[in-house]
Amino acid sequence: MARVSVGGPGENGVVRIVIAGDGPGWATLIDPDTGARLHTVRRAELPALVSKLEGQRPRWVWHDTREWAPGFLAAGVRVERAHDLRLAGAILEASDVAAEARRAVEGRPPWLRRGPAEAAALGVADDVPGPDRSGSVPAATLFDDWATAGDATAAHPLAADPMAGHPVADEVVGSAAESPDALVAEYRRQCAVIDASGQPGRLRLLLAAESAGALIACELTAAGVPWSADEHRRVLEGELGSRPFGFGKPARMLELAGEVRAALEAPRVNLDSQADLLRTLRAAGLAVDSTSKWALRRLDHPAIRPLLEYKRLARLLSANGWAWLDEWVADGRFRPEYVPAGTASGRWATSGGGALQLPKQVRRALVADPGWRLVVADAAQLEPRVLAGLAHDTAMAAAGRGRDVYAGLVDAGVVGSRDEAKYAVLGAIYGATSGESGRLVPRLARAYPRAMALVDRAAADGERGRRVTTLLGRSSPVPGADWRALQARASQPDASSADERRARSAAREWGRFTRNFVVQGSAAEWAVCWMAALRGRLATIGAGRPATTPAGASGPVFARVPHLVYFLHDEVIVHTPAEHAHTVADAVRASAAEAGRILFGTFPVEFPLDARIVESYADAD
DNA sequence: TGGGCCCGCGCC
DNA sequence: AAAGGGCGCGGGCCCA
DSSP states (O other): OOOOOOOOBOGGGOBEEEEEEOSTTEEEEEOTTTOOEEEEEEGGGHHHHHHHHGGGOOEEEESOHHHHHHHHHHTTOOOSEEEEHHHHHHHHHHOGGGHHHHHHHTTSOTTOOOOHHHHHHTTOOOOOOOSOOTTTOOOOTTTTTTOOTTGGGOSOTTTOOTTTTOOOOOOOOOOOOSSHHHHHHHHHHHHHHHHHTSOHHHHHHHHHHHHHHHHHHHHHHHHOEEBOHHHHHHHHHHHHOSOOSTTOOOHHHHHHHHHHHHHHTOTTOOTTOHHHHHHHHHHTTOOOSOOSHHHHHTOOOTTHHHHHHHHHHHHHHHHHSHHHHHHHEETTEEOOOEETTOSTTSOOEESSSOGGGOOGGGGGGBBOOTTEEEEEEEETTHHHHHHHHHTTOHHHHHHTTTSOHHHHHHHTTSSSSHHHHHHHHHHHHHTOOSHHHHHHHHHHHHHOHHHHHHHHHHHHHHHTTOOOBOTTSOBOOOOOHHHHHHHHHHTSTTOOHHHHHHHHHHHHHHHHHHHHHHHHHHHHHHHHHHHHHHHHHHHHHSTTSOSOOSOOTTOTTTTTSOEEEEEOSSEEEEEEEGGGHHHHHHHHHHHHHHHHHHHHTTOOOOOOEEEEEESBGGGGO
């Protein structure tokens, strides 16, 4: 290709280019501002073209990151920035921040862009200036066309509720049609909604971060988690005995099942059947109404010890046994498929492989390649720190400065022990009303009234069926028809006390969900910003080294350069050549600080990490 | 036979 | 020791 043309400049001069499928085997690149078709190429030629254009550092606009990024990665091409129309559309459709703007944009020619002045005229609350960020923000390469100073840290979304009493749409926008024109139209519509929202910087930051997450998810799958099948087999054989032939149970489980049956005098009981087991336990005179291990543990009977051991092994076998190994691990890599923002709160999910539930037992199989290391880092007490930042609770932030948050609560005299501090904090975030945790919450409320007021407000909104919103503008779903019907029935004059009790219980349950949503969802935003910042820093650590070496197990994109291989809510693992490990650990910490500044400006809340350089994940605890 | 439900339990 | 929020997954079981 002789001369490469690019799309027009967007925010802060960053070029945007729409990529759309254009008939079978073809792809078209479009300037979203003019609608001009820049290039139409065969899909096989697309990675090379994208690689060339990537020098302009554009933001690639496409329907779904999963549609394009895996092919680019397979061809050895990574892109820096994207706008995922599918993810962005879902967020914009639900966000209370954009509720007014959605209605305003609808029905108008989508290419008519609006500015903040018009949004103000629509009655949408203006951005409230956030903390002073001057001088503290580094070049945030992923976000520099999106985050406009200040408004990402606008007053907490719960502080004002401009949408109170307004009906809200709860359907999620359908996927954009595949045609190039439809994609461009949808992109323009989204831009118009963002511009009219009154808080465009906040939403742009959220969408940029989510789109970066979508790229990262594809890269995680492409890189794979370094996994020693031999080490995994050693774990299985140590626990279960040798692998059974066919569908038989491992020898160790058969022995234990024999002990249980003998102790219960029930030679035919099926230990894998919850119903059968419960019946048998009761027939043996045990007062129990569940076969959960917590319920069983309370019982005093010779069958219990072998039964608990049997259940532990059965779990290992079915969740992460030999069949799992056969299905998910190949060529020294475990390749789960992540679903970014797959949960309501924005936390990630997985589809297949159970990557978010890797039990501690098998983590010793997660080992670095020879000559490589794992940098394992998790954010210490992320949720309470995020809550302190959300609520601008300076006392709570101070408790965690330079130390463990829970230790800080003890030092401040709020509670007597670290365990009590943990239960109190988790109880406040999850909505505990009873038990040890519920008993401790009032002490937390006295010490940190701002933080407590924030989660209480979120719970109260949820109990009334309202949406609540995270720091960057992701709103919770509204409860379903069954829930609304329950509430409606309870408010009828002839409602029974049972109706009222049921409605009250459902309302409280939804309130616990929304209470947790604002904290969990904002923490998820911190985490994806952390990862996006880290991804940018890692790219510079490997820069200048030969990027294409004989393809290793990780593929040419990741050969010889540090790269993310695992993400778990508040924890990341980077696989890195040993000589870069300390540089990577520094980058991980710097990225956490950067995420804190992006979300909370100069508000003095810290995000310390537990970071370790290890050869096996099992050594990181 | 397959879908959908519940249960139990792994992770945060 | 369990409690409060969020998940995914496998097994049993019921039903069409």
